[in-house]
Amino acid sequence: MKEVTANFNTKEIEREVQEYWRTHETYKAVKQHRSAGKAFFFVDGPPYTTGQIHLGTAWNKIIKDSLLRYQRMNGRNVIDRAGYDMHGLPIEVKVEQALGFSSKKDIEKFGIGHFIEKCREFAIRNKKLMDAQFESLGIWLDFPNAYQTITPGYVEAAWWTLARAEEKGMLERGFRVVNWCPRCETAIADAEVEYWDETDPSVFVKFPIKGKANEFLVIWTTTPWTLPANVAVAVSKEFVYARVHAEKNGHKEYLWMAEPLIKSVLKKGRYQKFEALETKTGADLVGWEYDSPLAEQVPLQHEIAHRVVAADFVAMENTGMVHIAPGHGWDDYVLGTKEKLAIVCPVDGAGKFLPVAGIFAGKFVRDANQDVLDALGDHLMATEKITHRYGHCWRCKTPIIFRATSQWFLKASEIRDLMLAEVEKVTWYPEWAGSARFYDWIKEARDWCISRQRYWGIPIPVWVCDKCDKYRVIGTIAELEKASGTTVPDPHRPFVDSVTIPCECGGEMHRVGDIFDVWFDSAVASWATLGFPAKTAEFEKLWPADFITEGQDQTRGWFYSQLGASTIAFGKAPYKSVCMHGFALDAEGKKMSKSLGNVVSPEEVIAKVGVDVLRFYVLSTSAPWDDLKFNWDGVATVNRAVNILWNVYRFPLPYMILDKFEPQSKDGVWDKAYIASHLHELPDEDRWIISRVNTVAGIVDAATKECQLHRATRELINFILEDLSRWYVQLVRPRMWLEGESEQKRFAYETIYYVMRRLIGLMAPFCPHITEEIYGNLRCRNDPASMHMLDWETCDDSLVNAELEHAMELARSFDDAVQNARQAGKRKLRWPVDEVVIVTAKEEVKAAVARLNAICMDRANARKVTVVMGRWDRIGWHAEPVMKALGKGFGKDSFKVKGLIEAADGNAIKAATGAGQTYTLTSGDAKFEIGAEHVTFTEKLPADIFSAPMEDGTVYVDVALTPDLEAEGYAREVIRRIQEMRRQLDLAVEDFITVDVAVADKRICDLVGANWKPGIAEEVRAKNLSLHNANEPAASAYQLIKEWDVEGIAMTIGISKASP
RNA sequence: GGGCCCGUAGCAUAGCUCGGUGGUGCGCCCGGCUGAUAACCGGGAGGUCAUGCGUUCGAAUCGCAUCGGGCCCA
Known part of the structure; x- marks a missing residue:
């Protein structure tokens, strides 16, 4: 273990962690580690190679990465090939723009071969750019081996699928009306039409x-x-x-x-x-x-x-x-x-x-x-x-026209019922994405026009005889080579256009000019990524996919195109479960667009707060299926939580190092059994935080299983802030400061170590960098080299103590109430109080305070914390006049009586009227008989008692000072100032000092001097401490001399580092 | 025009399945702590639960309508 810097530099840490992963080939090692596990077949929805990922793309991949890391930690051998969609009109349009073309004539003049080469270069260049962007997000998908829709094997999968469609009579050549772009001079699918006025x-x-x-x-x-x-x-x-x-x-x-x-x-x-x-x-x-x-x-x-x-x-x-x-x-x-x-x-x-x-x-x-x-x-x-x-x-935003042309169709409308039946078998997250949204969309399914009159795409493998008009669908490259007698090195245009097949009739078959709708490319991804049809072993073992997740726009897109193609080819859905996620919008809930100038890029966020904070933010800020309204304040909040995690992790390290602490281990591997076997010896706060981290583990596990990543991450953030930082660290701090060997300190170290290890294990899928960094520093000699090789651990029921968790909740509520009451009584926490009383009607509260009394006393800085069931006799009553009744009973004397009631002893009035008697008030000679109807009562606290409500009770703090309390109060004030000065001198925790304290007020000086000199000296590690009554600063030369005003008392303190 | 989702303090959200005094974080104001210290912690103010109608003893929650935002479709 080494100490770590206070300046939590995410970017630096993430850079180092990624460098570590690179040099140690950690991703590969993790995959190897899980290679014997049960397969988890994930299919990456291929992003289109535009070259620039945006926040939505980043979110998409972050969800995927988090869920896949979770699966790997659960022992699954995850098939995690990334994918890219690399054909299609968008790229053609970009290339046309770059070359200054305005119509198909320009392309034909330039040469289809040259044009396609440009498109290919464009796609490959952008794919590489995007690889780097995804990897910088810490996404662990197989990018080097990503499936690409432009490879011959992939093209073959599309061909094979069309051949199945033809076999089953699902392919149709039809003269039909289609959406037609007159600029691109091609049919376009319904899905490719955008509407505006x-x-x-x-x-x-x-x-x-x-x-x-x-x-x-x-x-x-x-x-x-x-x-x-x-x-x-x-x-x-x-x-x-x-x-x-x-x-x-x-x-x-x-x-x-x-x-x-x-x-x-x-x-x-x-x-x-x-x-x-x-x-x-x-x-x-x-x-x-x-x-x-x-x-x-x-x-x-x-x-x-x-x-x-x-x-x-x-x-x-x-x-x-x-x-x-x-x-x-x-x-x-x-x-x-x-x-x-x-x-x-x-x-x-x-x-x-x-x-x-x-x-x-x-x-x-x-x-x-x-x-x-x-x-x-x-x-x-x-x-x-x-x-x-x-x-x-x-793509080009030209108004479309409808035009009757000869096109190729898949008869999707004929398999509507089969598709609907298949949709019901799929598990959807959320449920309505499938049962309502997707289901309704499929009910409307029309035949799918798959032909496009363009260049950069998978050529439609249909060859038509120029003599008899018979056509043949080619399923593989080998089949084409055999039928044509030509070798086919690249199945793209224009080469395949020149391949001819002799027809039975003696005529010659030529390929139709069309290419596939680019949506057909990704539609075959689930089998193409397995190398099918060229290789069948993996397909038979893995298909259909266990899981896919994409944005809600893919309802009509990839969810549908895959289902259609798969139902035609195999008669069933290509995925078993689907998580539909939302869209990344700006803070106002508007779509991010260049023209609105509201685009936030992932790079921008990473530059400010780092990758893990971006990841934690997008995962926690909204449910996956809700739209994500990007908000910088939200990012800052998550950043703060991660920073607190860093501080909690950092805080015990100096002490552990000073004590050469090593967690319990066996053969150099961390042995977490220490916690279970010593549980009964551990103090309550340790047992509580151990219980909590396990409870949280159970919640995180259940939520992640259901794709409720927002619940999982929020639970973690809440645990870090509420349980760890705001409570456990506060409780455990004094034990860090114990000198020498100490069992209590050892327990604290083991507990903190356990909790940190469990916590980073739970966070690893979501924040892979910071957890890896912390793990790298905490791990024992023979622990696995990476956090991400560890197994996922959910709740260990034997370590959960629900009763203790509830008792601690009450103690926290007590703590809040004490602070509240002290604030009302203007008594700072540094000043001890004699007694804090809790009035409650619940046995649970009494039991909790009894069990956690030491914690309560410590937190309250009280000499005693006691519980009173029912009513505390120090609370009196104040009588308040009821004017309506007074008016009736006393007429013009009402106001006099009002004053008398307000000034009277409420307890006495209550005692009398409560017993059914009247109470006599006198004013000079006048006597007034007060009955129950004339007064109401409110609680009256004695002077110096202040109250505040807590869960199931009320807390009363007596802030009255005794000489004893006052001495300790001032002593603590002095200690605090000396510590402040130590820090100014930049002294190490273990350094000794000599101190001189001159107190202007003799009474205070004597008060503190009587009992507190040794205590002060010990707290501030003073070898010599002189405390004397003086109005002038101490004469001796100290390294640092400061004048202080302590609650109105002037003090001059000098300190120097003592020679060792 | 249709389908699905969303609308809760200045901002972001929980609660809605299965009706019972609307919680939390950020920001703001006030305070505490001072061996996590450019850190940490407490308190307070701040709400027509988008609007309207209905069901009900009782609606943020159930129903209907309207408005606004998003995705998709015609």
Whole structure:
């Protein structure tokens, strides 16, 4: 053991500990140590390689690390491979920006191969940056061996999974409407669409009814550019529609729309007169034919037979008639398929109209809105603006469009029930994350469009014959090599694009151009990380995962994508338990974002308070599943608690070292059995703190098992502050100062040692650095080299004494009350008091005070601490007049009587009225008879007695001084000042001094001199002490002379270090 | 528009499952200790428990509605 500095420098300690771990390969050694244990298969949700971790990412990994360290200490062989998500559009967009590209044409010109190389470099560079950031957080995951979604083996896992989907008929090639980003020129998943407000046109358009002159259907839309793709108008069967005769500026026409909406629509169209002529239900309208108002300008529209159809999604708003373009809307598409409407999409991947769109050809769709309105001419009935929520591409923020294209789908909707059944088998923390949130999300599951028309991703392993259109899904690289007769060194684009497979029909199969949705990459992580399908042994042994934990945003993300892929491939959930955690927000509960300028980075926190404090803070400040409102005050509070831990640890070290203390050990290994075998000899405070640390261990263990990390860490912080620092250390201090060999001191050392070892064991999963540092200093010669190799210890019931814990709680409550009462009586703690009395009705309190009497006396600085059951006879009564009764009984003498009652002996009045008699008050000649109705009583304390409530009782402190008490009080004042001066001279604890004390007041001087000279000399380690009455400073030359004012008495004290 | 979570002193939170005088920490004010000392400890002030309605003898807690924040969805 060595002494440690008072300046608790977390950063320095953490740097040293991490350096120690590095040079001793501690992580590896710990893994080796647990390698024979039962496996605990954890799958790291792969962060996307953006290069910069934020507070939320740090929190995520801290939760993982804490729980995994807990599992390791419990003997589990933890599969802890880290992972990174390294493909996808976000990286492509970053690289495009770096290269100054604005469209896919730029990429194709640059060369797909070159572009992918840039993306790969970007991903790998960022992965390395993030490795370092995670490791600086003390995260013990296998980073050097992290799974990366870009490796051939990983790609193969995705291919294999798709092959299973095809086998089971879950893969579908479909011409369907998808969310489409016109800038990225790719389909994007529902999950990749972000919504915010956009302002768009809101227009009412007249469609001429076939064969009826001057008669129209009125529809409403916010996307005029979809009108060139209109094929139908939808109505609700139940709604009532009306034929309206409308007149505007002398022009008359007939309009059809939902009857309840006539007024609002015609007002918008600025019609001066209108009149409903007849009504029909929607069902009656079905089958009506109409012409497109754009037939002239758009050749495509000539081909289409437009008609009215019924749909259940039509709402009673706008006109009650909905424009249907099955190529540009999801509902439209579904309806179009059902009604066998033409599904037309005259828009290319870049969002520009094709030649079939006639006059609009080449125009970008959103720019074409005005052109369409112009082209509508008289058919445009009204136009205004509307601001509504609109979808955008998650990466480039471009407003999306809906576009019917040929895509690949996994039929997730067909396995919905199986997924729901699997979700119920998973253990969720908290329970509602699964039963409510995730469950509801899966109920809505739609087919999953997995194809993207991009470059940096896992190529979809589907080869299509250019002759017979038959397709084949390739499951492994070996299979591809065999089928194609080519070696495949890298399964990425563009290389795989050039690999062809001969078809049975004699034609040649080419790979489809698409890559996977990047969410599919991480979806296969639980088996890809085990090297499956190339290797199967580990998979068979370990899969599915024992545990995963991620943020609540992953409900729709990784929790779902994994479940979907796994249910398709294996028919079951890929994880057994899931902890869903919250989001890291700023102090106001707002999302941290660069634009708001409220971002706090983990580095910033670490720079101020260190890693362990950050870890302890994020774990203790909120429940994992609640959002974390980051707050610097909270960080400072946790920092203080950790600092107190450091002080508690540091405090006994100098004494232990001075006494060459070694804890009981066997063969150089700490033997904690000492505590159990000596328990009955230990003083109560030792037995109490031993009991407490075990009780706490039980709570921490139970909480951690249930992912209640906030409860575990709060319990620990509370133990450090309340039990250790504020109580045990205060009680045990005098025993540290005992000279020479002493059993009591030895007990204190062994107890402190035990408690510290147990405490750092409990804290190790959460604060791995400071616990390692303390352990490194405390450990015995042959103890394991690292704290993290020790086994987890929960509560040892044989060391718990609930009765003693409760008794001590009462003693603490007593202590608080005494301090409170002393404060009221203005008697400092340094001054002894004669007696403290506790009045209580509870036997428990009496027993506790009897058992812990020495502690109570010491804490109260009292000569006696006694318990009175029921009522203490020194408490008197004070009578208070009841004016209402006095007025009735004494009339105009009331006020006189009031004064008399207040001045009278309350005890006497109470005795008389309590016995049913009256009490006579006299004033001059007047006599007044006081009855029970005239007075109420309050307690009256004798002078010098002050009280304060404690748990189940009241504490009374007698602060009256006797010469004896006064002598000790002054003696203590003198001692304190000499000690203060010792410190000023920077003397060592064991140094001796010579002292001269000149006291200006003769009475005080004699009082103290009579009995206290030896006591003072001993306390301050004085070889010579002279105490004399004088008004002048002592003449002799002392190293330090100071004048003091002690409670109004002038004293001059000189001290010097004595020669040894 | 829908699902889930959250709202308790200046700040951060416990209590809510299962109704019975709202605790704690930080900060603030006052004090103590002085062999943990740039440390430690005690006391005090500070609350419409987001708002409203309801159930109940009694609601922070149960129900409904509204408002605000977060995540997700349409």
